[in-house]
Amino acid sequence: MKGIVFTELLEMVEDKFGFELADQVITETDLPSKGIYTAVGTYEFSELVAILVKLNELTGVSIGDLQRVYGNHLFTRFSQLYSHFFADAKDAFSFLSKIEDYIHVEVRKLYPDAELPSFDIKQLNPSTLEMNYSSERGMADFAHGLIEGCLNHFGEEMKVDRIDLNEQKTKSQFTLTRVLSDVK
Numbered sequence: 164m165k166g167i168v169f170t171e172l173l174e175m176v177e178d179k180f181g182f183e184l185a186d187q188v189i190t191e192t193d194l195p196s197k198g199i200y201t202a203v204g205t206y207e208f209s210e211l212v213a214i215l216v217k218l219n220e221l222t223g224v225s226i227g228d229l230q231r232v233y234g235n236h237l238f239t240r241f242s243q244l245y246s247h248f249f250a251d252a253k254d255a256f257s258f259l260s261k262i263e264d265y266i267h268v269e270v271r272k273l274y275p276d277a278e279l280p281s282f283d284i285k286q287l288n289p290s291t292l293e294m295n296y297s298s299e300r301g302m303a304d305f306a307h308g309l310i311e312g313c314l315n316h317f318g319e320e321m322k323v324d325r326i327d328l329n330e331q332k333t334k335s336q337f338t339l340t341r342v343l344s345d346v347k
């Protein structure tokens with residue numbers, strides 16, 4: 164995993180739960196990196212899992228909810244850090260439709276060792292987008308949070324239905340439906 168995933172997570176933890184808890188997470192988790200991350204470095208995915216397990220222990224928030232809140236938060240950060248990816252995205256559907264063929268392709272150019280999921284995305288009709296997530300890391304909750312962050316960013320209200328196709332959450336289907344008042 165790229166360091167940005169760790170640095171932004173630890174900043175969010177500090178903002179939401181305070182410096183002491185963020186510090187406790189690092190000191191009480193057995194991390195090969197010792198919790199020292201740079202945004203462009205690369206670290207084991209298992210370190211992210213270990214941090215989430217410790218956070219769950221210390222806060223009582225489930226690992227799924229932690230990933231979801233974090234995904235939502237990270238989308239806002241991405242919109243600031245990678246504003247050029249937003250240049251011609253007019254709404255959430257047009258932005259989300261480009262993750263697989265544009266956004267993550269550009270991310271891969273910036274960070275050749277990035278571990279990215281794959282998305283099979285279909286616009287079923289003007290008000291429905293289907294996104295099929297697949298990744299051996301099973302971060303469907305994180306994807307869910309990123310989708311919610313994207314909807315917040317564009318100020319669009321939608322129903323997000325999610326079906327996890329296995330227990331490991333390595334394959335999940337999201338169906339986004341515009342609520343009536345938001346149909347354009």
Ligand code: HEM
Nearest residue numbers: 164165241245248270277278279280298300302306309310
């Ligand atoms: C400006 C927008 C975006 C940028 C710059 C971006 C970039 C990245 C980066 C840097 C990673 C980490 C790769 C690694 O650690 O090796 C990542 C992972 C991921 N991204 Fe994106 N991303 C964006 C939008 C999205 C959106 C909208 C979705 C949502 C649905 C998404 C879904 C994911 C997921 C689920 C992962 C975790 C890895 C996995 O599941 O295997 N990304 N992305």
